[in-house]
Amino acid sequence: MPQTKKIRIDTDQTGQNTVHAPMSAINLNTLKVACSHCNLRELCLPIELTNQELTKLDALVGAGRKIKRGQSLYRSGNPFEAIYAVRTGFFKTDVLLEDGREQVTGFQMAGEIIGLDGICSEVHTCNAIALEDSEVCVIPFAMLEQLQTEIRALQHHIHKVLSREIVRDQSVMMLLGTMRAEERLATFLLNLSQRFAARGYSATEFHLRMTRDEIGSYLGLKLETVSRALSHFHEGGLINVQQKHIRIHDLEGIRKLLSRQASP
Amino acid sequence: MPQTKKIRIDTDQTGQNTVHAPMSAINLNTLKVACSHCNLRELCLPIELTNQELTKLDALVGAGRKIKRGQSLYRSGNPFEAIYAVRTGFFKTDVLLEDGREQVTGFQMAGEIIGLDGICSEVHTCNAIALEDSEVCVIPFAMLEQLQTEIRALQHHIHKVLSREIVRDQSVMMLLGTMRAEERLATFLLNLSQRFAARGYSATEFHLRMTRDEIGSYLGLKLETVSRALSHFHEGGLINVQQKHIRIHDLEGIRKLLSRQASP
DNA sequence: CGCGGGTTTGATAACTTTCAACCTACGTGG
């Protein structure tokens, strides 16, 4: 586990703000980013804005940050100062209990927002770790709140983003609370498939960025169970698995695994 | 299951808004409520506001609504128009899948907010059902958003409320993903205890408003497992159980159940 | 070329569910 030494940095050229950043910030670059030209905008910020409003937003999200694989964007306990939009790469968020228990609470890909957990207590309550070399937009939250008072649509959008996360969590609770191993894995694969598709990648062939252990943690299963379930899908001709490379042969067949009577 | 016939009502005397309300609204009363004099304000709205700001808020939250035990405040699919603050009583929220699976996603008591799930899609994604005769404050969301542009502190507070829900969901995911039956129940009891205490009730003696089945659904367990775990706690001298009446004898002993090595 | 992290697979154990019977409390109606 990387320790949480902190360094202090300026986020961008406008000198708008400073943030505490964990160790991984050593690899920070001041990337030139701009919402106005971002091809992820439909995913990240699907609202109508005037040019003037977009300009203000560009100024706010002036800085980017690179995170190397295995390093953390923030860690539990770090002061909350910004939320992040994934530009490229892949993250996981996880929570650790004192006794060593770990729970992966989500996987985030391009266009998704990380860090919302920190708002309520001004401190992050989970770790966000890059599963591959990644880049994020840094969105200083205090400034975002200020901008919202000027841009109503933005305010409503933030609410939606927060609410969407709550709804997503509900379905994870449903998964963990009522499904058995193979159903959980099927749900997981379908979800990944759909998210890749939404980004223009193949819905049926992709690379898993996370280990079996991380999948298991997310799904409330042991890694052996994940492995067995994948093998079983493979035997059934539903998918092809080679290490982290997944090819789905029978999307419909996987969906069928989910329509059963309850059980936990 | 109550059906979802709808009736249209005016929420209050100022004619500010109308809401669609499910069947249970038949029992609606226009209650005189006011944040400025509410003794739940510390829980619900713990922020500094000027008298003028409070007056505006009072106008917004002008109407209340009574929900009889077993009836729903809203149901999945209902259009989202307001969030609700529990004034008195006790609610559960649950999600139903087509195949009959049900998952209780939370229990809400006085001072807590319900309905945040609806923001992201303009439609509620879960059912909110009263477990005893209850009253809620109806807070039309569009108007709340408007008021936020005038009151910065309110804006930030809404963000915190939404974020707090996300953090709460994280810990439920931790519970469902990593704990075994008795740990889950212990966590549940401690959580209830703490929330009752925060409202001035006894931390060690209280009445469960929900059935074993509902507890089980929330904890991802079958009702028999919940019953057995309670009996086991009882045998161990940790608690006293008589139907829905719980008396905790050894709060510390229950806490100790949680410090163990991981397992699922 | 060998090492090590990650993965697969098998056998066994542990936990939770399932099924079933029985019990308890509460509200309704005679």
Added chain:
DNA sequence: CCACGTAGGTTGAAAGTTATCAAACCCGCG
């Protein structure tokens, strides 16, 4: 005011699912 019906709760035994432990395997990388 009491009897009875019913929803909710408890308990036991058996079955099923997943975890645990252990060994072997695969693959990329230094």
